[in-house]
Amino acid sequence: MEFDYVIVGGGSGGATLAARLSEDARVRVCLIEAGGDGRGILVRAPAATVAMLPGRPPINNYALRTEPQPGLDNRRGYQPRGRCLGGSSAINAMLYVRGHREDYDDWERAGCSGWSWGEVLPWFRRAEGNQRGASPLHGADGPLQVADQQTPRAISEDFVRAAVQSGVPFNDDFNGIEQEGAGLYQVTQFHGGARNGERCSAAAAYLHPAMTRPNLAVLTHTQALRVVVEHGRAVGVEVRRGGNVERIHARREVALCGGAFHSPQLLMLSGIGDPAQLQQHGIAVQQALPGVGRNLQDHLDFILAYRSKHRDLFGIGLGASWTLLRQALLWRRTGTGLIATPFAEGGAFV
Ligand SMILES: Cc1cc2nc3c(=O)[nH]c(=O)nc-3n(C[C@H](O)[C@H](O)[C@H](O)COP(=O)(O)OP(=O)(O)OC[C@H]3O[C@@H](n4cnc5c(N)ncnc54)[C@H](O)[C@@H]3O)c2cc1C
Incomplete structure (x- = not known):
């Protein structure tokens, strides 16, 4: 199989990217997702997240455990992560809270050009379908449904x-x-119409409505095993699908949208990371990049x-x-x- 773009992970990032790229009918896009289609009742009914979040049994959730954390008296942390189209937006709390404007401006000052508050705001507005209507800070016509809480x-x-x-x-x-x-x-839920009060995951907002496009292939229950690198360039992805290992070729780009844990993991499985760590696991080094898989920052939740x-x-x-x-x-x-x-x-x- 050959496509222009191959995207790994159909979560908040990947679902949106696949839908946006495939708006151009001239490009062929393939989205690879390890989990299912993210349309079930447990995803749609907001409170049903209690059935998915604990991870016992794991439903649409990787239910990861951290290494023992010295700062927490060596306890292991619990890390739920979504595993279906919509990714973590299919199991999260739906709270619609953008970053603080100062944080974006700090990114810009740190050298991340194009990410200042003034530059990201138009994209937030474009994404948003806010129940309260359009204003200088909000959009009303975007696909991501944002609502006041129902009750x-x-x-x-x-x-x-x-x-x-x-x-x-x-x-x-x-x-x-x-x-x-x-x-x-405010929450990312549908407001008004037949789906009033349902979760609006990134897949529900962007991807599900685009899945009939002939230039978009969405492969669910498909695990990306590694990025295929030839002559220093990512040219495709090796996947496990229905018990078979296949190669999906990318003419233009491979985009990793596996989330904060699984994107670095896939890079490392592909030989991109800290050489000492890769060698420990018998992985041939394609590119020495010691920062991959390090410096994770997260907020505690109790x-x-x-x-x-x-x-x-x-x-x-x-x-x-x-x-x-x-x-x-x-x-x-x-x-x-x-x-x-x-x-x-x-x-x-x-
Ligand atoms: C419990 C919880 C509550 C949260 N609450 C909120 C909230 O209220 N408001 C808010 O704004 N944010 C919230 N977040 C954060 C938000 O959901 C995430 O930041 C966001 O969804 C991350 O998007 P992503 O695209 O990076 O990854 P994800 O959405 O996690 O998507 C990654 C996808 O990649 C797939 N994948 C990974 N590896 C592979 C592979 N090798 N092969 C194939 N597929 C693969 C996964 O199955 C998954 O579907 C919450 C997160 C969690 C976990």
Whole structure:
């Protein structure tokens, strides 16, 4: 098989790239994805992320474990990562929060030209289909659906009120003029129409509507094994598909969109990385690049749990199961209610 562009990974990056590149009918694009099509009910129903996130059993989720972390008393961290079209946007919390404008300007100052706030803003606006309509900071006509939460729970409103009472400013839009403050998140969910209250993954936004294009091949359940490098140039990808190993050739480019863990892993499997580490695993060095697979920075995330008699929360037991059933029916009919929750409904930047 031969294409102009071969993209590995159909997540937030790869799904978007495949759809955008294949808008040009003259180029042939192949997207390789290890997982499934990302259209199932567990992806579409926002609250069903609780079935996927713990990773037991792994559903659309790699459920990775870190090496023992010296900074955490040698405990291993848990790293959920999406494994289907949509990638991590198929299992994430859907919170629509852009980076702080100062961060983009810092990137520009550090030499990353074209990534200043002023230069990325038009692309954010172009991507966004915000329920609140267009404004200088927001787009209304883009494919990525951004909505106010369908039915935020009273306890989240209480959280915001408590933050404001303790002196944190109220913020109605974390992607507005100011990011600082407390408020309810906007979420990447469909708003209005037949899919109201469904998750809008990057695949749902960009890729699924493009999959009938004759110049786009999307290979699901296909594992990229290595990038094929000839004379110092990436010319294709070796994949395992249905028990067979095949080669997919790229006339122009191979783009790795496997995410923060799997893109460097694939580079290393292809002989691109720290020679000492590659040799340990018997991988022939194609290109010595010691930085590959190093310097990962991540944010910690932890959950505090406590007992509550609130009736608008998820619970355990007969009463809670009955509530869940009624809420599931409500969501199927209207897209509203508890099933549309992103769980992290309120937040604060302080
Ligand atoms: C639990 C969780 C919650 C999050 N919550 C939010 C949030 O609320 N808001 C927000 O903005 N961001 C959130 N994020 C972050 C956001 O989802 C990610 O930053 C983003 O999806 C990463 O996109 P990506 O394209 O780099 O990788 P991914 O979306 O992870 O896609 C990588 C894809 O590549 C595929 N792949 C990898 N290796 C191979 C291979 N060798 N062969 C074939 N396919 C391969 C994978 O199966 C996967 O589908 C969250 C992330 C997680 C994990």
